[in-house]
Amino acid sequence: EDQVTQSPEALRLQEGESSSLNCSYTVSGLRGLFWYRQDPGKGPEFLFTLYSAGEEKEKERLKATLTKKESFLHITAPKPEDSATYLCAVPGNTDKLIFGTGTRLQVFP
Amino acid sequence: NAGVTQTPKFQVLKTGQSMTLQCAQDMNHNSMYWYRQDPGMGLRLIYYSASEGTTDKGEVPNGYNVSRLNKREFSLRLESAAPSQTSVYFCASGQNSRGKQPQHFGDGTRLSIL
Numbered sequence: 614e615d616q617v618t619q620s621p622e623a624l625r626l627q628e629g630e631s632s633s634l635n636c637s638y639t640v641s642g643l644r645g646l647f648w649y650r651q652d653p654g655k656g657p658e659f660l661f662t663l664y665s666a667g668e669e670k671e672k673e674r675l676k677a678t679l680t681k682k683e684s685f686l687h688i689t690a691p692k693p694e695d696s697a698t699y700l701c702a703v704p705g706n707t708d709k710l711i712f713g714t715g716t717r718l719q720v721f722p
Numbered sequence: 723n724a725g726v727t728q729t730p731k732f733q734v735l736k737t738g739q740s741m742t743l744q745c746a747q748d749m750n751h752n753s754m755y756w757y758r759q760d761p762g763m764g765l766r767l768i769y770y771s772a773s774e775g776t777t778d779k780g781e782v783p784n785g786y787n788v789s790r791l792n793k794r795e796f797s798l799r800l801e802s803a804a805p806s807q808t809s810v811y812f813c814a815s816g817q818n819s820r821g822k823q824p825q826h827f828g829d830g831t832r833l834s835i836l
Contacts, residue, residue, distance in 0.1 A: 647824050656726070656812050656827035657765075664822075700765070704821025709780065712765040 615640045615705035619713035626720050629690050634716045636701035637683040646684050648677050649700040651715070657700055691720045724748055726828035728813050734834045735803045743798040743831050745813030753816045754796035755780075755825060756788060758809040765812065771796055772818075803835045 616639045626632055638646070645664050649657035661670040663679040670677045674695060676687045686699055698715040705711045726747045735741055747754065756768040757780075767780030771790040785807060787799045796815075800807060810832050814825040 644820075645822050649827075654829070656814075656829045659824045659826060662824055702765075708821040709767055709770070710765075710821060710825065714762060714764040 615703075615711050617701060617703055617711050617713040619699075619701060619716050621716060622714070623717045624719070626688075626691055626718070628692055628720055628722050631687070631689045631691070633688070634686040634699055634718070635683060636686070636713055638701075638703045638711075640703050640705055640711070643681070644704045646679055647702045647710070648684070648686055649702065651698045651700055660699075688718070691718075693720045693722050696720045726813055726815055726826055728811075728828035728831050730831060731829070732832045734836065735800075736836050737803060737805060739803050740799065740801050741803065742800075743811055743813075743833075744795070745797065745828060746795045747813075747815040747826075748794065749815060749826065750793070751815035751817055751826075752793070753818055753825075754790065755814040755816070756786075756796070756798045757812045757814065758782065759812060759830075760809050768798065768811075805835045807833065808835045809833060 618637050620635045648660040651657045661677045666681045668679050674689050678685050696719050698717045700715045702710040702712045729744045752773045755770040757765045759765050766782050769788040771777045774793045789797045810830045812830045814827045816825040817823040
């Protein structure tokens with residue numbers, strides 16, 4: 614069964630304290646992995662697409678990496694404005710996106 | 723550039739009432755989607771439209787109907803609302819339905835059924 618699991622469910626960081634969020638997946642034949650950011654009361658905002666193992670993408674303090682079984686979202690020296698829920702998603706066998714339940718990140722000054 | 727626009731933003735209904743959620747996108751995307759988001763369950767696909775003139779069921783279609791009015795607009799209808807349909811509903815659009823391109827989301831409709 615196609616599945617996406619994100620960990621941890623919640624993460625509290627001090628401003629400047631770097632960390633990583635994990636997204637593991639079980640689908641046959643990965644055709645891409647997407648990271649989104651979701652702020653309270655808003656819809657998911659697209660961040661990155663990764664297509665193949667070894668690929669990396671960066672945006673400001675965020676860097677996404679991909680292996681054959683999981684993806685990491687590394688947050689370097691986070692700021693309070695990085696606080697949000699981060700979602701990952703992969704296309705399943707029916708081509709429809711399967712979403713994880715997200716990691717809720719809180720960054721304190 | 724508005725992207726994906728959903729109306730209304732909030733709605734409270736009584737059990738058995740009907741309503742239609744509206745969605746429009748201005749990105750010239752072919753595919754459109756309706757999801758619901760519930761605590762601890764992630765985003766679940768209700769219905770989608772791969773292209774103008776086509777619609778298909780997603781993971782949780784029961785109790786809902788959709789209409790792809792034209793390339794820009796995709797509406798979701800609840801014919802007889804039930805408390806289990808209390809949720810946040812998101813509309814999304816994408817270049818195609820093959821899953822290789824990202825989807826872009828609206829800001830949601832928060833729906834409460836009493």
